[in-house]
Amino acid sequence: MAKTENGRPSVDMGSIRTLNSSHIEDESSLGSDSEINGFTSERQADRYGFIGGAQQYSEDSAQDVPPEVLRQREVKWLDMLSHWDKWMIKRFNKVRLRCQKGIPPALRGRAWLYLSGGKVKREQNQGKFQELDSQPGDPKWLDVIEKDLHRQFPFHEMFVSRGGHGQQDLFRVLKAYTLYRPDEGYCQAQAPIAAVLLMHMPAEDAFWGLVQICEKYLPGYYSPGLEAIQLDGEILFALLRRVSALAFRHLEKHKIDPILYMTEWFMCAFSRTLPWASVLRVWDMFLCDGVKIIFRVGLVLLKCTLGTREKLKTCQGLYETMELLRAIDPRYMQEGFLVREILEVPVTARDIEKEHHTQIKRWKKNRGELNFKPAPRMHGARIIMQAEPPRRQDLRQNPTIVLEVPEPPQKLNKGKEERKSKKKKSTKKPTAIEEIPNPYPLPTDPPPQFLNPPPQPRQKLKRTPITSRARLLQTFLLPKNLLSSNPHKALAAQSRIHTCSCKSCIAVCARLHLFITRQDLGIQCLNAQVATVYHRVIDAFVPDV
Secondary structure, eight states, X not given: OOOEETTEEOOOGGGHHHHHHHHXXXXXXXXXXXXHTTTTXXXXXXXXXXXXXXXXXXXXXXXXXXXXXXXXXXXXXXXXXXXXHHHHHHOHHHHHHHHHHOOOGGGXXXXXXXXXXXXXXXXXXXXXXXXXXXXXXXXXHHHHHHHHGGGSSTTBTTTSSTTSHHHHHHHHHHHHHHHHOTTTOOOTTHHHHHHHHHTTSOHHHHHHHHHHIIIIISTTTTSTTOHHHHHHHHHHHHHHHHHOHHHHHHHHHTTOOTHHHHHHXXXXXXXXXXXXXXXXXXXXXXXXXXXXXXXXXXXHHHHHHHSSHHHHTTOOSHXXXXXXXXXXXXXXXXXXXXXXXXXXXXXXXXXXHHHHHHHHHHHHHHTOSOSOOOOXXXXXXXXXXXXXXXXXXXXXXXXXXXXXXXXXXOOOOOOHHHHHHHXXXXXXXXXXXXXXXXXXXOTTSOOOOOSSOOOOOOOOOOOOOOOSHHHHHHHHOOOXXXXXXXXXXXXXXXXXXXXXXXXXXXXXXXXTTOOOOOOOSXXXXXXXXXXHHHHHHHXXXXXXX
């Protein structure tokens, strides 16, 4: 017989994981090989790597950023990442504002790793992932993980092929986490989280990003019993009364438990619900400000779907309401609209913590003590950084492209015997015999040539300074045919000669996935000759900043 709690029938705790996993299996069945292999060669991937599916890019669901604005943001983010600790301590509000505007795609993976604290975690645990990756793993978790690999974003080019590099890295990350946290093991909702991270960073970075999300941002979400997600469901339902009283009364009237509609939203961080452009924007803010962004997204979707009487006329019961929440109108999930609504929701981290303590008291009164007590939740990147202060070397970025210069061959030391033999064989060079000119030359004889001519006064050579722009271009620029045929190769070749540390050059090189290091060639790059030339090389194929 079903128990009642707060006027609603309570959901069996043991069936939550089964309910969530069955829902994921139903939605992911579209990704079978028989349906995908028929069009992978015909369709082209969009800007995010999707070749089909509901999360593919469309002009209606995303808003484009002008290239000049995007390049300005890249310069700002490169400056922040180079001095990350100072920005997080002194100017965190500016970091939050730039996360709300959207992280540039070229730097999103690196920024996510810094925001979540995964960069510091990786540096403090050097070789840990390789150690876990080399271990065989628990067979009971390996079988479940292998069954879930083809269900994660089956329309993305990284995971479209069975046994491809994407699925292999996903298996490595999830297996390593089961060994890192054997008490939690594996939950099916962790696979989409790890897959999103793998789309933006290598396997080792994705592993530490997953560790930070499971331990700092969403602690207890993936533990046995899933008690943390049930508590957050009650918190969401209580906050809904403040945001949309009409939607709250409708759900309370039909006794719809929050666990029925918010489990996949929260456990997968909306990665399987929203269009991909909106997913990326939500994750940018989520990794910066913490779980309050997830609550705000859920409140916005509930308010927009059930917030008016006209909309409630179409759902007169539990079944109709659940169908409406599973098929949300795309207008409410559009990137620009959703971000604006999220920023306007009056819910703070303090409100969530206050309601969390209230729900824990109610839980203990009705159900007793919690079986699993996770670590305290940390609301945002700044609190995570304050809890685990990084060292300066932990935030140092290693170059992504390293040019190996071959060392000159070393001359072998010759033995004493060879030196002695050479000394014996060496003979003195014969001295040249001076020719004496004829004191009585004939008229037909050429004029005498002296062996040692008389010294002549030296002429001072004038050094013409290279000052004109045309002379600079002629001296340092590469051939025009190389610039026009392959600008990427030209920039890489130019970077071997000299590099520029100007912000505009660094931004362009980051956009071309090149990591520029400062080389000491005796010329300082402070808007001097080399800097001017380097800007000119970039201008040959990229607009000015």
